[in-house]
Amino acid sequence: MTAEANTDTETRYDFGGDEFVYVELSPAMSLPVHFTSLGITRRLAEEAIPGVEEIAPSNASYMVRVDPDRLDPRDLVRELQRIEDEVGGHSDDLTVATRIIDVPIMLNDPWTHEVLMKFRDRHQDPTGTDLDYGARINGYSSTEDFIDALAASPYLVTMMGFVPGLPWCFQLVPRERQVEVPKYVRPRTETPERAFGFGGAFAVIYPVKGAGGYQLFGSAPAPIFDGEQRLPDFAENDSVVFFKHGDVINYRRVDQTEYDDVRAQVDAGTWRYSYKELEFSPSRFLADPDGTNAAMKEVLYG
Amino acid sequence: MSILVRDPGLETTVQDTGRLGYYSIGFPPSGALDSFAYHVGNALVGNEPGAAALEAVYLGPTLEFTQATVIAVTGADIPAFVDGAEIPLWESVAVSAGSVLSFGQLRAGARPYVAVAGGIDVPLYYGSRSTYTLVGIGGFQGRALRAGDELAIGSDARDPRAGRRVDPDDVPVHPSTAEVHLLVGLHSYRLTEDSLARFTDTEWKVTPDANRVGYRFRGAELEFVPREQPFGAGSDPANVTDCGYPVGSVQVPGGVEPIVLLQDAVTGGGYATLGTVVSVDRDRLAQTKTGDKTRFVPVDLDGALSVRRDRHAALDRIRSALA
Numbered sequence: 001m002t003a004e005a006n007t008d009t010e011t012r013y014d015f016g017g018d019e020f021v022y023v024e025l026s027p028a029m030s031l032p033v034h035f036t037s038l039g040i041t042r043r044l045a046e047e048a049i050p051g052v053e054e055i056a057p058s059n060a061s062y063m064v065r066v067d068p069d070r071l072d073p074r075d076l077v078r079e080l081q082r083i084e085d086e087v088g089g090h091s092d093d094l095t096v097a098t099r100i101i102d103v104p105i106m107l108n109d110p111w112t113h114e115v116l117m118k119f120r121d122r123h124q125d126p127t128g129t130d131l132d133y134g135a136r137i138n139g140y141s142s143t144e145d146f147i148d149a150l151a152a153s154p155y156l157v158t159m160m161g162f163v164p165g166l167p168w169c170f171q172l173v174p175r176e177r178q179v180e181v182p183k184y185v186r187p188r189t190e191t192p193e194r195a196f197g198f199g200g201a202f203a204v205i206y207p208v209k210g211a212g213g214y215q216l217f218g219s220a221p222a223p224i225f226d227g228e229q230r231l232p233d234f235a236e237n238d239s240v241v242f243f244k245h246g247d248v249i250n251y252r253r254v255d256q257t258e259y260d261d262v263r264a265q266v267d268a269g270t271w272r273y274s275y276k277e278l279e280f281s282p283s284r285f286l287a288d289p290d291g292t293n294a295a296m297k298e299v300l301y302g
Numbered sequence: 303m304s305i306l307v308r309d310p311g312l313e314t315t316v317q318d319t320g321r322l323g324y325y326s327i328g329f330p331p332s333g334a335l336d337s338f339a340y341h342v343g344n345a346l347v348g349n350e351p352g353a354a355a356l357e358a359v360y361l362g363p364t365l366e367f368t369q370a371t372v373i374a375v376t377g378a379d380i381p382a383f384v385d386g387a388e389i390p391l392w393e394s395v396a397v398s399a400g401s402v403l404s405f406g407q408l409r410a411g412a413r414p415y416v417a418v419a420g421g422i423d424v425p426l427y428y429g430s431r432s433t434y435t436l437v438g439i440g441g442f443q444g445r446a447l448r449a450g451d452e453l454a455i456g457s458d459a460r461d462p463r464a465g466r467r468v469d470p471d472d473v474p475v476h477p478s479t480a481e482v483h484l485l486v487g488l489h490s491y492r493l494t495e496d497s498l499a500r501f502t503d504t505e506w507k508v509t510p511d512a513n514r515v516g517y518r519f520r521g522a523e524l525e526f527v528p529r530e531q532p533f534g535a536g537s538d539p540a541n542v543t544d545c546g547y548p549v550g551s552v553q554v555p556g557g558v559e560p561i562v563l564l565q566d567a568v569t570g571g572g573y574a575t576l577g578t579v580v581s582v583d584r585d586r587l588a589q590t591k592t593g594d595k596t597r598f599v600p601v602d603l604d605g606a607l608s609v610r611r612d613r614h615a616a617l618d619r620i621r622s623a624l625a
Contacts, residue, residue, distance in 0.1 A: 014487045016548025017578030018606040022488055029534025029543045056326040056546045058570060059534065063546035065325065068607055069614075124538075137537075159544060161328040161569035164437055168544055168570075175533065182536035183572050186556050200572050201534040202544055207328075208437045213555070213572070227439045240428075240439070241327050 011084060013077045018068050021076050024061040029170065029201050033060045034158050035282040038246070039087040039094050040080070049079060057245055058159040059168060059202070092283040100154065100248040100300045101275040103205075105196050106259045107131070107147045107218035112195045115188070116216045122186040130215040134181045134198065147253070150179060150217065153293050154250040155203055156280075157243055165207040165225035165241030169249055172285065172293055187213035194220045196251075203251070207241070221254070221262035222271055233272055242273065248280065248296060276300050303371070305418065307451040308402065309364035315514075316422045316441035316453070318354040320565060321430035328569050331549060332432035332440065335514060335565055335588030336413055339377035341617055342468060343417030345624045346374035346394040348461035353421025354431035356447075359413050359513075360591065362405025363447065369399045371455065372419040372462040378411030378589060379476060392473050396464035411476035411589040419462030423454040436515065436566055466624050472616065474585075479505060479595040482583035485606045488551060489542050489574035497524035501560070501576065505595045509559065512592055514566040519596065524557045526574070536572060544572040550579040552598075562587060580606045582613035 012024040023040075026033045041057040044064070051071025056063045066076050108131055120126040125133040135146035155169035171178055183199040188211060191197070195206045197214030206212055207225030224242050226234040233242055243249070254262070265271040276299045285292040307314075317340065320333025334340030334357055344353050356363065362380055367373075374394045375382045382389050383404045389395045397403065405414065424431050424442050433441025442453060490498055506519035526539035534543040540555050547553070547563055553573040554560045562579055564587070579587065580601065590596055601609065 015485055015578075015603050015606075016488060016575075017485050017550050017580050018603075018610045019581050020546075020548035020578065022546070022548065024545070026532070027535070027543060028532035054323060054325050056569070058545045060543050061545045063325075063548065065322075068610065072607075073603060159546075159570060160326060161546065162571055163568060164324070164328040164439075166328055170534075178533075180533065180536065182538040183541055185538060200536040200541060200544055202572075210436060225437065227437060227444065245326070 013080065015073050016063065018073070019065055021064045021066055021073050021080070022061065023063070023080060026060045029060045030175070031170070031282065031286060034170070035094060036088055037062050038096070040083050043083050043087050044080070047083070049076070052076065056161065059170065094282055096246050096280045096282070097277070098246045098248055098280045099275045099277050100250060100296045101273055102300055103220060103249050103251050103273070104222060104254040104258065104262055105151065105218050105220050105251045106254055106256065107150065107196070108143070109219040109259070111192050111219050112216040115190055115192055118190070119184070119188045122184050122188060124182060124185060131217055134179065134215055134217065137181065138179050149177070150203070151251050151253045154248050154296060157245055157247040157249060160241070160243065160245050162204070163207055163210065165243065166204055167224070167243040167247070167249065169203040170201060171203065172248070172289060174289055181215045183213035184215070187211050191216070192219065194223065196220055221259045222266060222273065230269060231266070231271055246280070250297060250300060274300070303369045303420070303455045303457070305453040305455060306366040306368065307363060307447045307449055307453065308366055309449055310447040310451070311358045311361040311363040311405070313446045314356055314358040314363045315433035315435065315446050316354050316424050316431055317357045317433060318431045319352050320432055321428050321434070321440065324428055325546070325569050329428060330434070330565060330567050330569055332430065332434045332565050334415065336377050336415065336585040338474065338582070338585045338613065338617060339413070339415045342392065342620055343374045343376040343415045345621045346376070346392070346466045346468070347372045347417045347419040348459050348463055349417065349419065349421055350458070350460055353417070353456065354424065355418070355422065356416040357413055358416070360408060362414050364402060364404045365416070366402045367397050367399065370397065372396055372464050373403065374417045375414055376417065377413050377415040379409040380411070380414050381406030381409070382414070390467070392468040394464050394466040412591040413588050418455055419459035420456035421459070423456040434566055468620060469623070472620055474589070476589045479597060480586045480590045481597050481599050482586050483580040483601045483606060483609050484552070484577045484598040485580060485603060486577040486600050488548070488577060490576045492526050492539070492542070492574040493576055494525045494527055498576065500524065502598050502600050505597055506560065508590050508592050508594045508596060510592045514564055516561045516563045516567050517587055517590070518559050518561050520559055524554050524560070526557060540574050541572050542574045544570060546570045547575060548578045550581060550584055551575040552577055552579065564588070580609050582610050
């Protein structure tokens with residue numbers, strides 16, 4: 001895992017029109033690349049450069065919205081290159097204050113199954129299901145084994161967005177154990193609320209119903225977006241979204257009985273996620289992924 | 303003081319300058335798609351910049367004012383009437399208590415804006431009054447207006463006055479082929495050179511799938527460069543490792559039907575983008591409708607910044623003239 005250094009390419013700086021600078025550290029996803037991006041965007045936020053309006057960290061890249069009337073996007077790029085020089089390669093020292101969160105998930109659920117069957121004409125494999133396809137192209141002998149792998153190790157939230165509250169989750173396992181699937185050939189026009197999807201090397205939960213291009217694998221009973229902040233997790237944090245960039249999520253498989261039980265708690269307004277706060281050290285994780293995961297689960301479940 | 307919605311039109315929403323600052327948790331900016339028409343409307347009725355207005359599309363709403371006030375209709379070229387008498391567009395007009403604003407058939411453009419002295423008074427949601435219907439937040443109850451809705455009007459208009467008028471030379475025309483400037487880049491390297499040239503040579507047709515989230519076009523097929531797929535992207539040629547999407551960026555899932563993302567768009571995803579429409583030119587896209595044509599004119603960063611500066615200077619000049 002430690003050999004998985006960011007050697008793919010040079011960082012690519014580009015302009016997204018007049019108001020965005022897009023920085024791609026690598027075309028490929030890896031944890032070391034992500035941690036470098038994290039270090040750069042944190043430093044950029046600390047420096048509070050006038051004209052930097054918004055910083056959006058993402059998986060192997062990040063994006064900055066700039067006010068070009070105050071800061072020429074080319075000058076911003078020079079600043080970003082300087083920060084990369086100063087921060088890059090020092091992600092060993094980085095530790096992140098984070099949470100490990102228990103997130104119940106029902107895989108191979110009836111709701112996403114119904115939707116995915118409606119859109120077979122947009123899928124790589126019109127004859128099967130998304131789970132069967134994912135199992136096959138990732139070399140699993142059965143769909144059940146594939147499902148086990150999806151829920152076996154926790155995930156890191158490496159990007160937020162698409163719509164408010166959606167977490168892109170990268171599984172905390174060495175690359176040879178990471179699942180990878182393509183997005184739909186053409187995006188669906190429909191995805192159920194709280195669907196658990198997978199695209200590229202990322203798992204997501206869709207906060208609301210809508211369009212989507214990820215493979216549909218399951219459904220989460222608990223909301224991750226609460227526009228009215230009705231549930232205590234949202235009201236107490238004064239936020240309409242629950243997950244944060246840098247959270248660690250442990251997707252725990254549940255059956256329909258437990259799924260329905262969580263739904264009932266949500267309806268009653270009493271549902272709370274269980275989570276614990278902890279310090280996450282990327283370098284320690286890279287040195288011992290399974291040991292770090294076991295220790296984090298121990299913190300969560302005791 | 304309020305507005306009673308007698309007929310909502312096709313999809314009329316409350317919009318302002320947008321919900322900025324929450325991109326990193328997935329909130330797109332929302333806000334008026336044609337920001338020029340929106341800003342000029344506010345200047346005409348004597349509002350502070352940033353007051354909320356109404357944005358309609360294709361079909362205008364029918365609105366009753368419960369008290370005398372000053373309004374202005376800007377944006378699309380569409381006949382507008384107060385109590386049955388046609389009123390000039392791009393001009394502030396006094397309405398009486400009980401007056402009804404209605405619209406005829408669209409002549410050109412797509413989105414009329416109704417500015418009202420004092421602005422539409424809905425609660426701020428994450429710093430903005432803009433409606434974001436995709437998740438049902440902001441604006442009036444998080445949704446497009448319906449018949450029977452009653453909208454409160456703010457009371458802090460700076461200087462409401464009828465008879466302010468935009469110089470006819472400053473009124474945008476809405477040609478059936480819109481030209482928008484495009485800064486090519488982002489993942490443009492994923493497309494073949496031929497395809498990139500074809501993209502800027504083609505007159506693209508706006509499909510029925512064109513709304514505040516994005517505009518989808520038809521007109522040519524584009525090809526991707528063969529590659530060894532980077533880990534994390536997914537195997538489809540149009541896939542990249544998921545990243546942020548600039549507002550105005552253009553993606554081409556499957557090589558057909560490019561999509562330009564607009565103010566209610568998704569903030570990120572995993573489809574390759576080939577460039578970004580210059581921010582001020584989203585105004586022009588917002589005034590195209592299904593069946594209209596669009597050309598993407600390539601510019602470099604200096605070109606993009608100068609298009610932006612010119613448009614902002616024009617807006618400043620119009621505001622001073624109306625002040």
